[in-house]
Amino acid sequence: MDTRTRIHWSPNKRDFLFLGIIAVVITLLVLGTKERTTKPVPNDEVHINSTTRAACMTCHGEQGMRPQPPGHTKADQCFQCHRQPDDWRGASR
Ligand code: HEC
Ligand code: HEC
Structure with a gap:
């Protein structure tokens, strides 16, 4: 009989807690980057017709x-x- 046992990973509570924390951290990082996004230039009459920095x-x-x-x-x-x-x-950029 083969005495070597194959290792099956059956996640326990601590593993789930760990994965949960990772998921939360990733979510926060993603939301964090989103928050820092620079405001777009509004797509209104004034802005589509301003074509120089001076304007x-x-x-x-x-x-x-x-x-x-x-x-x-x-x-x-x-x-x-x-x-x-x-x-x-x-002009295009
Ligand atoms: C290197 C990146 C960068 C460039 C280039 C840049 N901006 Fe900004 N701008 C930002 C960031 C980042 C903020 C947000 C700053 C803050 O909230 O303190 C901002 C904020 C602003 C705001 C205020 C937005 C608000 O919250 O009310 C205005 C208006 C603005 N920029 C206009 C301009 C104009 C006009 C130019 C070109 C002459 C320009 N920006 C070029 C990065 C840039
Ligand atoms: C006639 C005045 C005027 C000119 C010219 C103008 N803007 Fe604005 N801009 C505004 C006003 C007022 C707002 C805020 C109100 C709104 O959202 O329309 C604004 C909003 C913005 C915002 C969004 C940030 C905010 O405060 O809500 C950015 C970015 C911006 N302008 C960039 C530019 C860039 C780049 C140019 C040139 C291509 C430009 N603007 C030309 C008046 C102007």
Whole structure:
């Protein structure tokens, strides 16, 4: 008779607890990334017709009606981070 026993993994309570914790952690990480997503550029008349950075900054510059938040990047490529409106009229990026 073969004395070697094949190992069957039958998960016990602790295994389930462990898997549960992993699932919770992954869920939180996924939700966490989602929360940090940068706001898209609204797909409205104003935004689809603003085709230069200067145009954007008339409203989103420091003196504008809706300034970028303090400490915002000075980077020019708005659409690198803020999703370009679907109907944008400018040249493709
Ligand atoms: C005529 C003024 C004006 C211009 C020009 C303009 N915006 Fe806006 N923008 C606004 C206002 C007001 C809001 C907030 C209200 C809304 O959601 O429409 C806004 C909202 C946004 C938002 C969403 C964040 C938020 O505050 O809700 C982003 C991102 C944005 N604009 C980027 C841009 C970019 C990039 C350009 C140039 C392509 C641009 N805007 C041009 C006035 C402007
Ligand atoms: C490198 C990435 C990056 C680039 C490039 C960028 N932004 Fe942003 N922007 C962000 C992030 C991240 C936030 C959110 C900051 C915060 O909540 O403190 C933000 C926030 C904003 C907001 C305020 C949104 C709100 O919550 O009301 C406006 C308006 C905005 N950006 C406009 C612009 C414009 C206009 C340009 C181009 C000149 C631009 N951004 C380029 C990353 C970027």
